[in-house]
Amino acid sequence: xxKHSKKSMNVDIxxxxxxxxxxGRMTESLLNGFVNYGKIEASRLHxxxxxxxxxxxxxxxxxxxxxxxxxxxxxxxxxCNIVFIAVHGSVIRNCYKQGGERPxxxxxxxxxNMKKPLFIxxxxxxxxxxxxxxxxxxxxxxxxxxxxxxxxxxxCAVAYGLxxxxxxxxxxxxxxxxxxxxxxxxVAKLEFVPESQMDAACAVCGAGLAFSYYFIAAMxxxxxxxxxxxxxxxxxxxKTVQSAAQSLLESGKNPTELRxxxxxxxxxxxxxxxxxxxxxxxxxVAAAVExxxxxxxxxxxxxxx
Numbered sequence: 001x002x003k004h005s006k007k008s009m010n011v012d013i014x015x016x017x018x019x020x021x022x023x024g025r026m027t028e029s030l031l032n033g034f035v036n037y038g039k040i041e042a043s044r045l046h047x048x049x050x051x052x053x054x055x056x057x058x059x060x061x062x063x064x065x066x067x068x069x070x071x072x073x074x075x076x077x078x079x080c081n082i083v084f085i086a087v088h089g090s091v092i093r094n095c096y097k098q099g100g101e102r103p104x105x106x107x108x109x110x111x112x113n114m115k116k117p118l119f120i121x122x123x124x125x126x127x128x129x130x131x132x133x134x135x136x137x138x139x140x141x142x143x144x145x146x147x148x149x150x151x152x153x154x155x156c157a158v159a160y161g162l163x164x165x166x167x168x169x170x171x172x173x174x175x176x177x178x179x180x181x182x183x184x185x186x187v188a189k190l191e192f193v194p195e196s197q198m199d200a201a202c203a204v205c206g207a208g209l210a211f212s213y214y215f216i217a218a219m220x221x222x223x224x225x226x227x228x229x230x231x232x233x234x235x236x237x238x239k240t241v242q243s244a245a246q247s248l249l250e251s252g253k254n255p256t257e258l259r260x261x262x263x264x265x266x267x268x269x270x271x272x273x274x275x276x277x278x279x280x281x282x283x284x285v286a287a288a289v290e291x292x293x294x295x296x297x298x299x300x301x302x303x304x305x
Contacts, residue, residue, distance in 0.1 A: 009146065017080040018040070019080030037160065040186075089124055089127055110138040113138065117148070132151075150169065151198050155205050165189065168194065168195040208289065
């Protein structure tokens with residue numbers, strides 16, 4: 001958000017401290033990806049959450065991980081350079097509900113005016129960067145921060161270094177600092193999505209990952225029913241979906257065109273497609289994406305009442 005010279009926003013990604021506000025599934029996926037695939041020492045990772053429900057488990061899982069029940073510690077006590085805001089939208093909504101004209105700080109007190117560069121990455125669905133920043137930055141002196149903020153969407157495949165990451169600027173441009181690009185690239189492929197479309201991106205690449213696993217499981221069930229061993233059925237189903245995705249991206253063709261290329265006249269594929277059409281499968285999948293989008297919006301509004 002704030003504009004600073006490229007030099008002033010430099011941070012050494014090899015030693016940078018990385019923080020997370022929120023200890024849910026998305027944080028856990030990023031931790032696993034950074035430690036096991038990005039080769040980042042757990043001692044450089046810090047997680048804050050209001051209860052120890054997930055914190056203690058994460059600390060046992062990642063030796064050296066720092067945990068705290070105070071969000072402010074991520075910025076003040078630990079002095080993290082890069083911070084992921086990974087909470088449900090209802091948490092931000094409650095900040096606005098409690099604060100009146102000015103939202104109540106997400107960190108109890110506004111984060112200090114830090115002299116070193118600070119990078120904040122918001123994973124919060126339903127809220128703009130401006131709304132998030134008002135819950136973090138001291139409104140009396142916002143110009144004193146050396147800060148760069150981005151809104152991003154990542155899916156849980158980051159846990160295996162295979163994630164998708166939507167970012168609100170062109171990932172190869174000067175609009176995103178090299179340390180951020182380098183960190184996210186350790187666990188995901190970066191794609192540009194305008195901030196106004198981030199919620200839709202979350203529904204398709206976030207929740208869509210679950211839908212993809214559902215489809216793979218269903219294909220595996222069908223093959224197992226026909227006599228293939230469960231392990232082999234699952235492997236072939238997964239690899240088939242993988243090859244379909246890769247050929248689609250490589251060819252640049254419309255998926256309907258590629259589908260028709262596979263369906264020979266009176267062949268097995270077109271008979272299977274006919275069964276899917278009778279079950280209205282396409283409408284069901286589209287409705288699932290819409291339902292995920294709607295639910296994310298509901299979570300962002302839950303604190304209003």
